[in-house]
Amino acid sequence: MSTFAPYQQYGVQDMKQTVSIGGLTALLLAASLAQAADPLDAIRVAAQSDKSFSGFSVARGETLFRTKGTDWSCSSCHTTDPRKPGRHAVTGKTIQPMAPVINPKRLSDPAKVEKWFKRNCMDVFDRECTAREKGDVITWLRSLTR
Amino acid sequence: MNTPETSARISGFGTTVLSLAIISMSSAAGADSAKNPVPTNPVWQEECGGCHIPYPPRFLPAGSWRLLMGSLEDHFGTDASIDTETAASIETFLVQNAKRKKADGKTDSTAGNAPLRITGTRWFVHEHDEISAAKWKSPAIRSAANCGACHREAEKGSFRERDIKVP
Numbered sequence: 001m002s003t004f005a006p007y008q009q010y011g012v013q014d015m016k017q018t019v020s021i022g023g024l025t026a027l028l029l030a031a032s033l034a035q036a037a038d039p040l041d042a043i044r045v046a047a048q049s050d051k052s053f054s055g056f057s058v059a060r061g062e063t064l065f066r067t068k069g070t071d072w073s074c075s076s077c078h079t080t081d082p083r084k085p086g087r088h089a090v091t092g093k094t095i096q097p098m099a100p101v102i103n104p105k106r107l108s109d110p111a112k113v114e115k116w117f118k119r120n121c122m123d124v125f126d127r128e129c130t131a132r133e134k135g136d137v138i139t140w141l142r143s144l145t146r
Numbered sequence: 147m148n149t150p151e152t153s154a155r156i157s158g159f160g161t162t163v164l165s166l167a168i169i170s171m172s173s174a175a176g177a178d179s180a181k182n183p184v185p186t187n188p189v190w191q192e193e194c195g196g197c198h199i200p201y202p203p204r205f206l207p208a209g210s211w212r213l214l215m216g217s218l219e220d221h222f223g224t225d226a227s228i229d230t231e232t233a234a235s236i237e238t239f240l241v242q243n244a245k246r247k248k249a250d251g252k253t254d255s256t257a258g259n260a261p262l263r264i265t266g267t268r269w270f271v272h273e274h275d276e277i278s279a280a281k282w283k284s285p286a287i288r289s290a291a292n293c294g295a296c297h298r299e300a301e302k303g304s305f306r307e308r309d310i311k312v313p
Contacts, residue, residue: 118227
């Protein structure tokens with residue numbers, strides 16, 4: 001990237017072209033920056049829009065994780081112990097543990113966290129989860145130790 | 147061990163593999179042959195491989211993939227929604243490498259030929275006719291969607307006979 005350094009020698013138009021050619025690089029950079037953010041930060045901001053919010057709760061997170069919705073609970077696939085590998089209730093595919101203490105990649109990418117909460121809350125509860133619910137579950141999963 | 151000579155050989159081999167992969171991705175016959183490298187795509191692998199093995203594009207005709215990619219919010223009863231850009235890029239890969247007509251290798255665009263379930267296609271049923279109903283239901287397999295239970299290299303897109311081990 002440092003090879004692009006002497007921008008002074010380019011006109012504005014040239015620079016635009018350089019930027020558009022480097023689109024993929026920019027995307028990759030954006031992706032790696034996004035991964036650096038803690039998914040819980042944005043969720044906390046969203047939760048705070050409710051004035052009664054007074055912090056996330058480990059106990060509420062654990063309860064929600066085990067609460068059965070229409071057919072399933074989170075535990076149906078992730079098991080009641082998220083430190084253990086789970087298994088997809090339909091396809092039988094192994095699901096790696098959700099607890100970051102065992103699987104540090106978990107809950108580290110905000111886009112992934114949002115994608116899976118949306119899908120899985122729809123599957124389990126037939127609705128999207130609230131910011132507070134998502135924060136509770138993340139807080140509980142992060143509280144687990146070996 | 148890693149002399150300049152072996153490095154050169156390894157990198158030469160890598161180039162060959164890469165070229166073969168590119169040829170396979172653009173050729174009609176390549177995708178259906180077990181001898182040729184299987185077309186892969188990192189986005190497809192990551193996104194489709196979340197809940198099941200990433201099913202190879204050659205398992206269904208293009209029309210099937212278009213229907214499936216257009217209905218991810220209700221994907222066989224589960225929500226598999228993704229953003230539209232990601233969905234579009236996966237759909238392009240699936241359609242480009244979809245099952246083709248044996249006769250002329252062209253994309254099969256026969257009207258109405260868009261089965262949604264791989265397991266419901268005639269070739270799938272035929273290929274698995276020796277597997278009993280009880281075996282399908284066994285704890286190690288559980289679902290016909292669980293290709294990896296028997297096809298040990300399914301995750302990599304390979305379904306060769308020699309990699310099959312029925313649990």
